Amino acid sequence: MGYGEVDQTAINTIRLLAVDATAKANSGHPGAPMGMAPVSHVLFNKFMRFNPKNPDWVNRDRFVLSNGHGCMLQYALLHLFGYALSMDDIKAFRTIDSITPGHPEAHDTPGVEVTTGPLGQGFANAVGLAMAQAQTAGTFNKPGFDLINNYTYCFFGDGCAMEGIASEAASTAGHLQLGNLIAIYDDNHISIDGDTKCAFTEDVMKRFDAYGWHCEYVEKGDTDLQGIEDAIKRCQDVKDKPSVIKLTTTIGFGSQLQGTGGVHGNPLKADDIKHVKKQFGFDPEKSFVVPQEVYDMYHKTADAGAAAEQEWNKLFEKYASEHKEAHTDLARRLTGKLPEGWQKSLPTYKPTDDAIASRKLSESVLEAIYEAVPELVSGSADLTGSNNTRWKKAVDFQPPNTGIGQWNGRYMRYGVREHAMAAIMNGLAAYGTLIPAGGTFLNFVSYAAGAVRLSALSHQRVLYIATHDSIGLGEDGPTHQPIETLAHFRALPNIMVWRPADGNECSAAYYVALTSKETPSLLALTRQNLPQLEGSTIEKASKGxxxxxxxxxxxxxxxxxxxxxxxxxxxxxxxxxxxxxxxxxxxxxxxxxxxxxxxxxxxxxxxxxxxxxxxxxxxxxxxxxxxxxxxxxxxxxxxxxxxxxxxxxxxxxxxxxxxxxxxxxxxxxxxxxxxxxxxxxxxxx
Amino acid sequence: MGYGEVDQTAINTIRLLAVDATAKANSGHPGAPMGMAPVSHVLFNKFMRFNPKNPDWVNRDRFVLSNGHGCMLQYALLHLFGYALSMDDIKAFRTIDSITPGHPEAHDTPGVEVTTGPLGQGFANAVGLAMAQAQTAGTFNKPGFDLINNYTYCFFGDGCAMEGIASEAASTAGHLQLGNLIAIYDDNHISIDGDTKCAFTEDVMKRFDAYGWHCEYVEKGDTDLQGIEDAIKRCQDVKDKPSVIKLTTTIGFGSQLQGTGGVHGNPLKADDIKHVKKQFGFDPEKSFVVPQEVYDMYHKTADAGAAAEQEWNKLFEKYASEHKEAHTDLARRLTGKLPEGWQKSLPTYKPTDDAIASRKLSESVLEAIYEAVPELVSGSADLTGSNNTRWKKAVDFQPPNTGIGQWNGRYMRYGVREHAMAAIMNGLAAYGTLIPAGGTFLNFVSYAAGAVRLSALSHQRVLYIATHDSIGLGEDGPTHQPIETLAHFRALPNIMVWRPADGNECSAAYYVALTSKETPSLLALTRQNLPQLEGSTIEKASKGxxxxxxxxxxxxxxxxxxxxxxxxxxxxxxxxxxxxxxxxxxxxxxxxxxxxxxxxxxxxxxxxxxxxxxxxxxxxxxxxxxxxxxxxxxxxxxxxxxxxxxxxxxxxxxxxxxxxxxxxxxxxxxxxxxxxxxxxxxxxx
Missing domain, CATH: 3.40.50.920 (Rossmann fold)
Known part of the structure; x- marks a missing residue:
């Protein structure tokens, strides 16, 4: 179809909104938005399927800005495509109680899927969103009903590429052959310390290839719109691998300081702003300008997205008649409410019952409720037998061609990757159809602290099954015995830290965790046996x-x-x-x-x-x-x-x-x- | 030279000590020691240079067991080569107050360089040890005085290979061209969840190649001693890259359950123990047996190490006469004491002085003391300009062929790799000649929590420069504003958490941090300006x-x-x-x-x-x-x-x-x- 003048105008409009908003806030990061405006335009306008009027449509394509400091890019796109994010919101960038905070926050801003900014998190969230798509598709799609087939797109920069959490997540995604995941690497060679050559000289694409990803390269990311489009198309065609596009861009494209660290985290100077506007054919004296043809073009795309949702709704109605039970299940899951009466499955205990380790009590809860709560998916960071996170009949979530699982499997093998596990769980929860629980030793939840914090900040219903919760783990010794860990997470806002004393308390912990839609939970569980208490009941323990x-x-x-x-x-x-x-x-x-x-x-x-x-x-x-x-x-x-x-x-x-x-x-x-x-x-x- | 019967006996002795000790403790991990005994034998007996009578000799080769759960391997080696670790200590494995705890602890066990067990940490520590070697060599070696030229060897397993911290550290080591670092990857295909194919199917060697490592492969790691020796030799010959050897081994080699998860983390059953001993030609009824020829062979190697140290001591004496000042400096550093009177360089402030952000006050301290404290090396996880961690005349620590630094540079560019930075600093400190300080935002010290914990547990003098310490950082918002972070680290034993209120307090923080040989420190510093207080002095603030x-x-x-x-x-x-x-x-x-x-x-x-x-x-x-x-x-x-x-x-x-x-x-x-x-x-x- 080719690209014309209005495309360039749209791209420059995005750039200048980022320039103006950071200047007005006297704070923020114009560089990444200016560099990534072209790929954003191609992706949002040519590929992505979404309805700004209903940001919750389950089969929408997901977009994650892992380099979240570039959030003015995302806010500009949300505004231009017609999400409930006004020009006044753009002007309120980085001011108190705005919906345009310094980094994107999922809970507060329509169209923001996950909370990003802490580097590497968004990339791992995207892997979780793609896993959720694959699991949900595996569960609900039927012949003639390709209900769940959205893509997950993720932008990430050099900073994310350096973070270990992203490495863990990339290795996981490659293993899982997540064909609907397409990541775009903003190869701009600049991080806060300047040229990345001072610390980061690895071959990133070779690394992703080693993980099992399909790799593309677009050399002229600032200008080659057709090349970007073609690369994304080729990625969509690869169904059995996640894809990454290395896109070489110029940070702060258009600025007098383009290509330098100077445009990364500071607003442009006044004269530079005028220079950029003139160069882009905009009035240098005006700010926050959106040419009508840009709104028109983007709103047309948004309308097409709304129409796609209408089509999907019809399909879903038809699904209701042919697959009543599955329809009811999916529709219910989207409300966030658990099935009526599920809690009757929770085990209860009498004081005369055996002493049992709380990690085993937790296993009994999972065993008792997994059928009643089909959205619950469990897993472990390679400690399945120690965390007791797997019910006996669980099927692993694996690509079927591995021979060891299915797409609709409900047990995740995270490998020894605690941080990615936690961030992936944030993505799984954010998708909207699943409640993830994941296990590791309590001491190693600390490895995942960055992501646990975001579970809390972004209100995700995620369960951390943290076994071996004290010196009671014994022989493994001080390297594995938590001392500070509960204090740490108790000091974190909006997370429930449970340490049940017996079976009824353990059931209570699950009851409250699963019914708290907006709060993650951490369950600290023993390795050693605990007696059943005289005075405990689920009801009493549910009061904390x-x-x-x-x-x-x-x-x-x-x-x-x-x-x-x-x-x-x-x-x-x-x-x-x-x-x-x-x-x-x-x-x-x-x-x-x-x-x-x-x-x-x-x-x-x-x-x-x-x-x-x-x-x-x-x-x-x-x-x-x-x-x-x-x-x-x-x-x-x-x-x-x-x-x-x-x-x-x-x-x-x-x-x-x-x-x-x-x-x-x-x-x-x-x-x-x-x-x-x-x-x-x-x-x- | 070839390998004979006594070599095989030695290897099997190591294996059986691990079998017997885990059986006696009824706890522990026999599998990795049994699989890695051959490579340990070749490495310790043919390559490594060390003196068991003086485990502190500065130019000893360093050995790190990153898969620390296999610590009976290390304890067996330390015992057999004649370190102060007796057979009674081996028998006390995993009992209270023994020097053979469940995972290796540097502070308590002679010959253990760093505390490992939490996966991936040791690998990153090894990178730090190798960096310290390169930096110290760059600083002290002179023509005719190749004083510091030790190797750092590291064993790691699949678990470490999956951890993000190890990815970060491997990327760093490749960038830094650390030729004296040789890592051996125990490719045994088994982790706790069973076959690694359930979560870990990436091409590990291709990934290391992407990082810039030299890669070797030894297919028959259980038996091919000559192949192992040749591979290590080739690695030693590569001077401008770190090396990794992928060594395919059989976990629990010799056990009836060899090659399965069953031998990973559980002692062998009694009949299996007899089976193993018979197979290896040992008396199935006897435990903790060391054939005299094994002691003899290993003690001969140890004697050669002692002789090497004597040679080195002579060289160091000669160095004293030709390079008096450098000799005095290095000799002093090895005592852990700072130079006489260094503290006179610390800045002091009057109430009438300007209001200054404490991150800037910290910068002024570094600027004031860097000459007086030559062992201080600074750095940042890609936030140099924000953390204010770099004195003006600092030279970057970089391979000279990059054109952007020198081996004797004292400023580390860690990249956006907080967790590896912290663990690398633990390695830098453990080397014995450096005091590392490293910066990131306070909120992102949480990414490094696993390594900070080990700074504390292993008594490392490491300084965390944690700027942007509160909501006072402003616009970046909740994703970056610490709430729980100080509580977390205050709850961690053996770390000093400082939050200075002004210039004198900031100087006090550095004074106490640098003079506390056995305790790491975290300095929480503001982005915003703070007034100089009326009543503050360094002396008062030094009381906490x-x-x-x-x-x-x-x-x-x-x-x-x-x-x-x-x-x-x-x-x-x-x-x-x-x-x-x-x-x-x-x-x-x-x-x-x-x-x-x-x-x-x-x-x-x-x-x-x-x-x-x-x-x-x-x-x-x-x-x-x-x-x-x-x-x-x-x-x-x-x-x-x-x-x-x-x-x-x-x-x-x-x-x-x-x-x-x-x-x-x-x-x-x-x-x-x-x-x-x-x-x-x-x-x-």
Whole structure:
């Protein structure tokens, strides 16, 4: 079809919106938008299928800007194609409470699929989106009903290419033969330190080839629109491999500083802005200008996308009549609601039931609910047998030609790639049809911290199954024993950190995790066996904290989690026998959920007038919020049989009782002795 | 020279020590030691130069077991070659307080260079060790004095090969043309989930080739000792590239379960142990057997190593006479002590000096001390201009043929590879001649969490220069604004987390960081300007916390860090004017250092009888240890100009005063009102 003047005008319009918005904000990154405007134009106008009026259409093509600092590119495109992002929003770039923040945030901006900016994340999210497409297609497509066939497109730059998370994700995508994933590498040779030759001289395409990707190269990315189009077409034709296009561009194309680090992260100077506008045939005195023919062209494309959605809706209606059950399932999944009554499948336990490790309890939950919750997909970063993340009849998610799985498999083999696993799960969740759970050792969730943070920030319903949760893992020793990990994630906003003490609490953790549409969860689970508690129920534990043992006229409250709750209950007898003290015990499987209960309830659990001591075999940080004194472990652990390790650090009934006695004595003279729940003022939330 | 029976006996002895030790511990990983015993034998006995009697000899060859779960391989070698690791130590494998913990720990076991186990770390440490060798050689070698020319050898497995951190490090090593680095890839096709074909089907050697590595392949790694030797020799001959040998081995070689996941992480069954011993010609009824000829052979090699060290010592004496200054410098560095009087170079500030961002203050420290502290090497993960980590006259550490640096350069260009940077710094520090500092945004230190943890666990003197430390970074927004990060690292044992409030505090942070030989430090630094405080000195700040403003009969103590200390000082006036309250202000730049002061001092800073409120513009977690009430930010931030963001969240004199007033009122009736420093019992440390 060829490209003409209006195409060039559109490209320059995108460039200048980025120039004007960063100048007005006096902050931001004009360079990448100016360099990638041509490929954006070709991709969005010639290839991508989307309806700006319904950014949630499930079969839309997904676009991920992994180099999220270039977000003015994305905001400009969203605006020009007619998403609910106005010119005023563009003008409010990088100002408080705008929908155009400094990096793209999925939760706040229509048309932004995932939250990017932290480098490499978007690339791995794109792999997750493509996996979700393949899994959902494998599940729902039927002969004559190619319902789910969208592409996932991803832009990434040199920074993303250097990040390990992107390497992990690329290797995964190659293994999985994700034919609907097309990534475009902005090879502009510039990162913040200047020319990439100072640190990054590898052959990126050879590396992607090694991962099993189809590789294309477009040399003149600034101008060769037809070459870009042809390359994308060839990528679409490769069905059994993900594709990457290396696109050599000039960062800050058009600026007097083009091709230098000077245009990466700073607005252009006033005279340079005029220079660029003149050069592009725009009025140098005017800002935020969109020629009507650009709106016209893009809105026509948007209309075609809307029409495509209409066609799809008809197909989906027809699907309803021929595949009623599948239709109902998919339609329900898109609402985010779980199937009616699914929670009846959750296992419950009596105190007389066997002691069981909470990682095994978690496995029993998965085994019990996987049929009732078909959108749940599980997986592990190569610790399947240790994380207990796989139900017995699970089918692996694999390309069928591998002979070891199917596209509709619900078990993901992430390999030893914790960070990519987490970011892929963010992509799986963002697709809209799946709820991902993924396992690793709790200590190695830290490898994935960058992506866990984005699960929280972007409100993704993702479950981290984090086993081997303490020194209780024993012999593997300090390199594997978490000390700081729960404190870390408890300090992270919008994530629920669970540490269940028994079977009912474990079921409660899954109940709350799966029904919380906008919040990820981390389940810290033991390697060692735990007894079933006397006072636990799913309902009580679903409040995040509850009284596991109530006593009249108690001298002290012990508040604890997970494997230590049982030891605290044992300590009750020691405290009575040795010190004549009466002890209440509170189990607090999830602080965040407890914090969300009303104050009366919280005060009833941790009341005024009684000293409270926390017991948890890791960093005490954070426990002051719920206790006057803290018994924990603010040093690294030790390698040995777990009972020996617990004994070394005095996490025994005697060790607890000794400290509880000191706590009672210490607070005897304090009047009034307030519950730590009682605070002078509320925190901003 | 060929290989004979005694070589095979030695190899099988190594295998059986791993079999016996894991069986006795009823825990551990026999598979990798059994598979890698042949290459270990060839490498340690034919190539490596080391003196077991002096594991600290600076020019020894370094060995890193990146697949650290196979540590019985390393312990067996250390024992057999005569390091201070006895057969009783082998028998105490994985028991409490042994020097043979579940994964190798550098700080505790002679001959273990770096702490490994968390996958991929050791590989990146090895890159750091090789960089340190190249940098130290570049600095100290002179014509006729090839003082520093050791090799770094690294074993790694499929797990390490999958980890992003290893990808980042491999790309870095290829760029840097590290000819003295030789990595051996245990291609055994098995990881915990079974055959690696379920997740890992990339072409690993093609990938290393893409990074610029020299690649070798030995197909029969179980038996082809000569092939292994020849491959290592060819690698040694390649001087301008790091080398990798892909070695196909059989995991658990000799076991009935060889070649399966069953031998990866579980001891062999009793009958299998007998089977293996019989097969290898050992007495099936005996355990922990070392034929004398094996000791003899290995001790001869060790003696040759000792002799090599003697030769080297002579060369170093001669060096003393011809290059006195360099000799003194190197000899001093090896003691870990800084040059006499270096601290006199630290900048000091008066209250009348300009307001300056603490990232700039940090730059001024580097500028002031780099000549006085020649072992200091700086760098950044591609944020040099933002982290302010580079002194003006710095030379980049680069292969000279790149034309952009020298081997003796002291500035590292890590690229956008935070995790590898941190692990490389652990390797740089472990080498013994350098103190590495490396920068990124505080938020992205989280990408490096796995390696930061090992800085702490393995007692490495590493400095993390973490700029853009809060919502004060402004427009980049929530994706870049740390909330949980300081809580995370404060909860990690053995790391000092600094957040200096002004120039003197910044100098104090460097003073304590550089003089703490066994503890890493993280310096959280602002993007925005900070005033120089009235009451600060290097000496006071070096106590971690001090009274910045004392007042008679104070109604409240405000305790704060970094950018909020100045705002607290402003709030003093607001509190007096609006509420007639008298306010003390404490600056607490480093909690860990404050905790190390005696109790009298700490109580003088945060005394009994006065309510204390903390002010820090991020998670309040951890502040309960020093305050009764906490003003912080337990939600994600916002994108906007930093003053607008501070205002939105009420981090203003008014916002502080309002909450301080509530705190005073709330605690009026509590008697006695104890300082939070006052506790019922001490924590285990």
């Amino acid at each position: 904290g509850y009284v596991a043992l109530e006593q009249e006229k108690a001298d002290i409250t012990l508040v604890s989690t997970g494997s230590e709750v049982g030891i605290c209950l044992e300590a009750v007898k020691t405290l009575k026998d040795e010190y004549n003290l009466t002890t209440r015990v509170v189990s607090m499987p999830c602080m965040e959920v407890f914090d969300a209960q009303d104050k009366d309830y919280r005060m009833s659990v941790i009341p005024d007038g009684i000293p409270t001591m926390s017991v948890e075999v890791m960093s005490t940080m954070g426990w002051e919020k719920y206790s006057h004194e803290q018994f924990g472990l603010n040093r690294f652990g030790a390698s040995g049989a777990y009972k020996d390790v617990y004994k070394k650090f005095e996490f025994t009934p005697e060790g607890i009782a000794k400290r509880a006695k000191k706590t009672v004595d210490f607070y005897k003279d304090v009047k009034p002795l307030r519950s730590p729940i009682n605070r002078a003022f509320l925190q901003l939330i | 916390g001090y009274v910045a403003l004392e007042q008679e009969k104070a109604d409240i103590t405000l305790v704060s860090t970094g950018s909020e200390v100045g705002i607290c000082l402003e709030a003093v006036k607001t509190l007096k004017d609006e509420y007639n309250l008298t306010t003390r202000v404490v600056s607490m730049p480093c909690m860990e250092v404050f905790d190390a002061q005696d109790k009298d001092y700490r109580m003088s800073v945060i005394p009994d009888g006065i309510p204390t409120m903390s002010v820090e513009v991020m998670s309040t977690m951890g502040w309960e240890k020093y305050s009764h009430e906490q003003f912080g930010l337990n939600r994600f931030g916002a994108s906007g100009a930093y003053k607008d963001v501070y205002k939105k969240f009420e981090f203003t004199p008014e916002g502080i005063a309002k909450r301080a007033k509530k705190t005073v009122d709330f605690y009026k009736d509590v008697k006695p009102l104890r300082s939070p420093i006052n506790r019922a019992f001490l924590q285990l440390i």
